[in-house]
Amino acid sequence: MSEIIEVRRRLHETNDQCAAELRKMFAEAGTLVVELVSSPGSGKTTLLEMTVEYFNGQLRIAALLGDIATEEDVLRLQEVGASAFQIVTGGACHFDAHLVGAGISSPGFEMPDILFLENVSNLVCPASYDLGADFKTVLLSAPEGEDKPLKYPAIFSRAAVCLLTKMDLLSHLPFSPEMAIEHIARLNPDALILPISAMDGDGFEEWCSLLERELESKRSESS
Ligand SMILES: Nc1nc2c(ncn2[C@@H]2O[C@H](COP(=O)(O)OP(=O)(O)O)[C@@H](O)[C@H]2O)c(=O)[nH]1
Numbered sequence: 353m354s355e356i357i358e359v360r361r362r363l364h365e366t367n368d369q370c371a372a373e374l375r376k377m378f379a380e381a382g383t384l385v386v387e388l389v390s391s392p393g394s395g396k397t398t399l400l401e402m403t404v405e406y407f408n409g410q411l412r413i414a415a416l417l418g419d420i421a422t423e424e425d426v427l428r429l430q431e432v433g434a435s436a437f438q439i440v441t442g443g444a445c446h447f448d449a450h451l452v453g454a455g456i457s458s459p460g461f462e463m464p465d466i467l468f469l470e471n472v473s474n475l476v477c478p479a480s481y482d483l484g485a486d487f488k489t490v491l492l493s494a495p496e497g498e499d500k501p502l503k504y505p506a507i508f509s510r511a512a513v514c515l516l517t518k519m520d521l522l523s524h525l526p527f528s529p530e531m532a533i534e535h536i537a538r539l540n541p542d543a544l545i546l547p548i549s550a551m552d553g554d555g556f557e558e559w560c561s562l563l564e565r566e567l568e569s570k571r572s573e574s575s
């Protein structure tokens with residue numbers, strides 16, 4: 353048992369060293385790095401598609417997309433004009449910093465203004481890994497239920513931004529955004545919680561303004 357704990361500790365240490373190197377590289381390049389975490393189907397790729405469309409070429413946006421298999425999401429993002437790279441994890445349920453390092457070494461990758469890391473879809477493992485990002489954003493969609501922050505507290509405690517997605521479905525579901533917000537705020541009083549809908553665009557202006565502010569503040573800090 354103590355050997356397993358020792359191996360885990362060493363794995364996390366090498367991950368954290370790699371994440372620190374990535375963070376330094378991103379700061380030098382003036383690149384804002386945002387990690388997206390959620391269950392499958394909560395709307396991560398849709399959020400990215402709409403974010404790219406919102407900025408309409410004014411900012412250079414790239415994404416590393418994690419899936420166990422397929423390149424479906426890369427094609428979706430390339431279609432809207434983003435620079436997108438697949439990280440097929442070959443069965444692993446999360447990114448680690450080394451995979452992000454490999455992703456940004458892909459042929460054709462150029463440091464963008466904003467780099468999104470769409471992690472492999474689940475609310476468990478991605479909570480434990482530092483990827484060198486500026487912050488984690490967790491998405492909770494209305495069909496998943498407002499109890500998920502209580503069941504998966506680590507990711508909701510560590511994410512600086514929580515997006516409540518698919519708000520256009522509220523009239524069809526018993527989901528209570530107020531209760532979801534209460535659960536998240538109890539775990540993470542500093543989290544910024546934003547209800548959004550990709551169907552009618554609600555919340556996207558706030559989301560994109562937040563990205564612009566964070567990019568500006570990162571660049572003024574590192575200059
Ligand atoms: N009604 C509704 N559907 C959405 C919304 N956002 C995403 N979807 C749909 O949810 C499904 C999964 O979205 P996707 O972005 O692929 O989720 P991901 O697995 O987290 O990347 C797709 O069919 C989307 O069209 C939303 O705000 N409202």
Ligand SMILES: [Mg+2]
Pocket residue numbers: 396397398425470
């Ligand atoms: Mg996706």
